[in-house]
Amino acid sequence: MSLDEVEGRIARAAADAGRQAGDVTLLAVSKKQPEARVRAVLEAGHRIFGENRVQEAEARWEPLMRDYPDASLHLVGPLQSNKARRAVTLFDAIHSVDRPALAERLARLADEAGRCPDLFIQVDTGDEAQKAGVTPADAPALIARVRSLGLPLAGLMCIPPAEAPPAPHFARLAALAADHGLAKLSMGMSGDLEAAIAAGASHLRVGSAVFGPRDQG
Numbered sequence: 246m247s248l249d250e251v252e253g254r255i256a257r258a259a260a261d262a263g264r265q266a267g268d269v270t271l272l273a274v275s276k277k278q279p280e281a282r283v284r285a286v287l288e289a290g291h292r293i294f295g296e297n298r299v300q301e302a303e304a305r306w307e308p309l310m311r312d313y314p315d316a317s318l319h320l321v322g323p324l325q326s327n328k329a330r331r332a333v334t335l336f337d338a339i340h341s342v343d344r345p346a347l348a349e350r351l352a353r354l355a356d357e358a359g360r361c362p363d364l365f366i367q368v369d370t371g372d373e374a375q376k377a378g379v380t381p382a383d384a385p386a387l388i389a390r391v392r393s394l395g396l397p398l399a400g401l402m403c404i405p406p407a408e409a410p411p412a413p414h415f416a417r418l419a420a421l422a423a424d425h426g427l428a429k430l431s432m433g434m435s436g437d438l439e440a441a442i443a444a445g446a447s448h449l450r451v452g453s454a455v456f457g458p459r460d461q462g
C-alpha cells in the first residue's frame with residue numbers, strides 16, 4: 246500500500262540527510278478521505294493522523310477512536326476561536342497557532358480542560374498577506390506570548406506557496422526555530438517531503454501520497 250511507499254521515501258531521505266528515520270513523525274492527513282482508506286491505514290498499524298477541520302475530525306474520529314483508542318490526532322488546518330474548546334480536547338497537537346488572541350484563548354481552555362495539545366506556531370514564510378500564518382516579522386512576538394502563557398510550544402509549521410520551490414521556505418522556518426530554541430518543525434507534504442527532511446523536518450503532513458487523491462469539495 247502507499248503507506249509503505251511513503252515510509253520508504255522517508256527512510257531514504259533520512260539516510261541521504263544523515264538523519265534517523267525514527268526522528269521524523271509521519272502525520273497521515275486523512276481529511277476528505279473515504280473511511281475505508283483510513284481504516285486500511287489504521288489496520289496497517291499507523292496511529293498518527295492529521296485533520297484540517299475540527300468538525301470533520303470529530304465526526305470521523307469519535308467512532309474510529311472506539312476501535313482504535315490509541316490513535317492520535319493533530320490539527321493541521323486553521324483554528325477558529327469558536328472551535329478552540331473542542332480542539333483542546335480532541336487533538337494531541339495543534340499546528341496552526343497564528344495569533345495572540347488564539348494563544349490566550351487556548352491557555353484559558355487548557356486550564357479548564359486540564360490538558361493542552363502540543364502547539365506549533367504557523368509561519369507564513371512566503372510573506373503573502375492573504376495566507377494563513379503569522380508573518381516572519383511578527384513571529385518572535387507570538388513565540389514570546391505563547392511562552393509567557395506557559396503553553397507547551399513544540400515548534401513551528403509552514404506551508405510553502407504552491408508555485409515556489411519549497412527548500413528556501415523550509416530553511417527559513419528552520420532558521421527561525423533555531424533562533425528561538427524550538428526543536429520541532431512541521432513541514433513537508435506529499436510532493437516535498439524529501440526537501441523537508443533534508444531541512445530538518447520533525448513532522449511531515451502527508452495526505453494524498455498515503456491515501457490517494459482526496460474527494461473534491
Ligand SMILES: *Cc1c(COP(=O)(O)O)cnc(C)c1O
Nearest residue numbers: 274297321434435450451452453
Ligand atoms: C491537506 C494538507 C496536507 C497534506 O497535503 P498532501 O499534498 O495531500 O500531502 C498537509 N498540510 C496541510 C495543512 C493540509 O491542509
